[in-house]
Amino acid sequence: MIERAKAYINGVRSGEILVCKWIRLAIDRHFADLEKQRTPGFPYYFNEGEAARVLGLYTMFRFSKGKEAGRPFDIMPWWAALVYIAFGWRRIDEGKRFRKVYCKVARGNAKTANLVTIGVIGFLFENVSDPEVYWVATKKDQAKIGWDRQRKTMEFLVSDHPDLSPLISIPRGSTSTRVSRTDRLSWVSYLGRDSHSEDGASPAYVLVDEYHAWDNNDLLNVLESGMVKVDDPMTWIITTAGDNPNGPNSEFLKQCKNMLLGVADNPELLAFVYELDEGDDWKDRSVWAKPNPGLGISLTMTGLDTEFNKIATGGRDKEEDFKIKNMNLESSSGFGWIPDDIWMKGAEPFDVSELFGRECWGGLDLANTNDFNAFCLFFPPRYEGDLAYVLPWFWLPDDAIEKHHSKRPFVEQWNRDGYLKNTPGNVTDYEQILNDILEAVQPFSLQGIGYDRALSHYLTPRLIENGIRMEVYSQAPLWLTPPAKFIERLALSENIRHGGNPVLRWMMANVTMAPTATGNYYPSRGKSAEKIDGVAAMLNAVGQWLKDRGEPSGKSYLLEEDLIFI
DSSP: OHHHHHHHHHHHHHTOSOOOHHHHHHHHHHHHHHHHTTSTTOOEEEOHHHHHHHHHGGGGOBOOSGGGTTSBOOOOHHHHHHHHHHHHEEETTSSBSOSEEEEEOOTTSOHHHHHHHHHHHHHHSSOOSSOEEEEEESSHHHHHHHHHHHHHHHHHHHHHOGGGGGGEEOOOSTTOOOEEETTTTEEEEEEETTOSOOTTOOOSEEEEEOGGGOSOOHHHHHHHHGGGGSSSOEEEEEEOOOSOTTSHHHHHHHHHHHHHHTSSOOTTEEEEEOOOOTTOOTTOGGGTTSSOTTBTTTBOHHHHHHHHHTHHHHHHHHHHHIIIIISOOOOOSSEEOSOHHHHGGGOOOOOGGGGTTOEEEEEEEOOSSSSOEEEEEEEOOSSTTOOEEEEEEEEEEHHHHHHTTTTOTHHHHHHHHTSSEEESSSSOOHHHHHHHHHHHHTTSEEEEEEEOSTTOTTHHHHHHHTTOOEEEOOOSHHHHHHHHHHHHHHHHTTOEEOTTOHHHHHHHHHOEEEEOTTSOEEEEOTTOSSOOHHHHHHHHHHHHHHHHHTOSSSSOTTOSSOOOOO
């Protein structure tokens, strides 16, 4: 089994196996971390013996459903690779490295069957006292589907290995809710949002199937909060794409991609994302293996062809279903903005002192309590082909930084590295922000600050008192489109420098461009909890500069099309 995993990993690395960039990045991260394990201060190491032990357990399992029911579980190479990495990486201070595993893969790639094996491993074959394993879904009946399949798998297991029989109590009734262990206070159960007993749980494993169907994370948050009472817990999430661009799956998928890109590090998260690459034609059969790593094993090209051919008679609805479920494409009302690799071409360090005395415009985006506050200076190009510069500052209350600890550990690192300033207490300290802004702009020729009217009632008068021209900058799409297009052009032409500020980089990756009825677009985060405050501040600065110039009007090299401020 371990050779199957390693062959897949090496095949991805060599390019022999066709995968999307997110899988390549996950494998690259594994190899990069193998090098780091030899360096001081890196708190993880890879234990190939432990990876082999877990993969060896698969010889004991049988399939529980479908035409394969009762047959030995023949682990697919891609899943063997994921299990190999997930269980092989360990903490120097004992226990598994990864606390959360996310896998996005198209329909037909044995998602639930694979997740069942993780439930069995967590229940029977981990060195955890009294493990509690929970299948969770939006509804309890949905969660019971995975639980039933695990129950059947364990029936096969006990039949094949009678020595396990005294340790496991497997109920037979359709109304049963628990498989239990007789040697300890341990069980496998299932919960939905309509359950009423999740608050007292102390899960060792949480198994989430079809995460795309969730509309909020309330149940998952409750269960994961109970993991603090467990020594070595793990959450496994497996899902196809979905049609809710503002749901928790879409938001978490973005976090996983940011982690893989290196935008926002999370060493306890492992993500395998099987998708088409940007620019791939979903109608091209040659790329269908990217979202379907089980192609030729758990599903066939003939089967995919059959589904594709249904589009001719099924119309738009069938096309959307094929793209989401078979090609694993997210349905979205918006689209991403500047790709990270393009944005990071402007990350080259520069000497800020060279900007002293140069004209610049400021942008301000303020928050009330636990949100990011952002200020940005924009130094526009002085002639065609000249470089533009962006200098951002960010603030967050101490309490808010602490709250980010579990889901966004990189926020604390930004604070330690000086990219994010903390303000005392649990609410925004505008006095500190005022003083920091006055100090920040002193060396430059500040022409004015564009700001969002919201939450500006305290800071704006104080800045005016200090001689700074303050201008309300509308957040309507009409006003946000021109600066967005200008920043986009600067990035594509590699004529912007931002020094690779990690907070702004993260926020750029969080932006979704929302279309307008007139065919324009503007930056938005929709209903996502991810932050774009620094982007808003930057666009306020650029927009105010364009407004002061009377741009865009007539023909100008600044924008690719004519737009008029009204």
